[in-house]
Amino acid sequence: MNQKYWPLLATITVFIALFVIGGSMYNNFLSTLVLGHILADNAFIIIAAIGTTFVILSGGIDLSVGSMIAFVGVVMAVLDSAGWHPLVTIAMMLAFGFLFGAFQGFIIDYCKIQPFIMTLAGLFILRGGCFMVTLDSVPIKHPFVKMMASTRVPLPGGGFLTTGAMVMLASLVIAIIIAHYTRFGSNVYAIGGDRESARLMGVPTRKTTVLTYATGGIYAALAGVVYALYTSSGYPLAATGAELNAIAAVVLGGTLLTGGVGLVAGTLFGGMILGLISTLIIFHGSLNSAWIMISSGILLFVFIVMHRFLIGSFGRQKLS
């Protein structure tokens, strides 16, 4: 089996193991209901993490994701109160996410700025923007949003898929196609592997960087739309720190933070593992919630060390 699938295999094994452990510890855990809940509750994080996967594959980082989610939500909520149709605001916010991401990517490439600091600026700008728009949580009352939020596709065994979960799965399929079957996708891997070699081989680095952050931006905006549907409201303090959860999901999914190595599909399982850990701890009922972060942190630590040994060698092979 191709070595590049090993990290994905490890991620899926951990996911199944955690699910089975939960099933052996608690009643009602091994069910499609719990699986459906995990997909519904983590859909927005996974969508954001898919966008972040592209950015990390290209060797960058995007910290503006959580603020983008909240910003999209509050703008949707405020425009909803002003009588706009949600489909119009959704289209507008997706375009905004794309352009904002493209702007960040352009500045990073043109000014040779660390992606960390550029997107940190993005984080502050968008979170501040949320507070400019509103300080309160604003409900979204349009019947279309209510309908989308309450639509459920039943799964066998009592579970269900929410609209958010279905949007997430669809956006995952699109991301897999972009990453593995398009010229842009291979360019992202190329500049993440070795930017200078990629440039010498004729990869358009600026265009690829701009498009990578634009993809990250539009996925973050989509995550914001799903979050707004999920809570039927916009809240300026929503999704604080979501960018870090998204990065954790990407790394747990087997993508190397140094760029160039990883699979988009892994991010789905990385995000679900994070959701599964918190569900496991909440099911216990008397464990301190701090254990959610501690166990996620330990798992993340184990994964990065494991990646080092598992794919360290093949990462270098790829470059030579």
Added chain:
Amino acid sequence: MKVKTILLGAAVASGLFAASVSAQTIGFSQVGSEGDWRPAFSADMQSTAEEMGIELKFANAQGRQEDQLRAVRAFIAQQVDAIIIAPVVVTGWDQVLQEAKDAGIPVFLADRDVEVDDPSLFVTRISADFNLEGRLAAAWLAAESRGGCNIVELQGTVGSAPAIERNSGFMAVIDQFPAMEIVATQSGEFTTEGGKRVMEAFIKSTDNLDGICAVFAHNDNMQLGAIQAMKEAGLNPGQDVLMISVDYVPAIITAIEAGEANASVELRSAIGQFIYPVVLEYLANPTELEKWIVIPSDLHTAH
């Protein structure tokens, strides 16, 4: 408009329920652990559940609504008997409450309120009433001053629910007494420094609190700041001027014992004894309840 009822004798009844009801599993989703009051509230919910033989599933949302929704869904999947939510925000609850309703699990709110289209999505909200706290403080002051008093008020953060409600409750009672009046009012932002700063200004503007008979502070911290300012100006808080505030924190207890404050309305954190009996009684006998059950406020004085 919500109908308010006062639940009396709930504390007494709680002992009886513990003995008569078989173990129930209740999920409780808490906002987080900010301030002093909320961790005390969480600890009380856990210890009271243990005393009453309730199996409590406790989840701390760390101030994030997404964590809270996740916790409520986990409770639904576990088929708990009832769910108690202290909501992070008022919006965004329709879907998850509908899921709980579809699963036949009653939901109760503690502390803050929610905005939902269908009020049948939750059974009732059980919480203290800030308005009642203001009325109780004013009633004590009216009795103590025989209905004649010039008052200075230290307000909480402008626009916050406790500041608005404590003020309107207080005003509602003193309006009944023609000789009672608020002569100066300003926000001390709920902080000790704020209370001290505002009181220093009042001392100057009223010529050492000349003719002032009482200070009403929206919380104890501001009152403690006011006491400090008055002592520095050579005044005797608690003797020359009546001092009443809200919260009943340990520091005000010390001040009351030292005679520097006169009374404090308690914002209880030990409210499990009020919440669980309502939940258990509903589980034993599901009937329509009022949408807001008020936890009675208590007043503490020096004697």
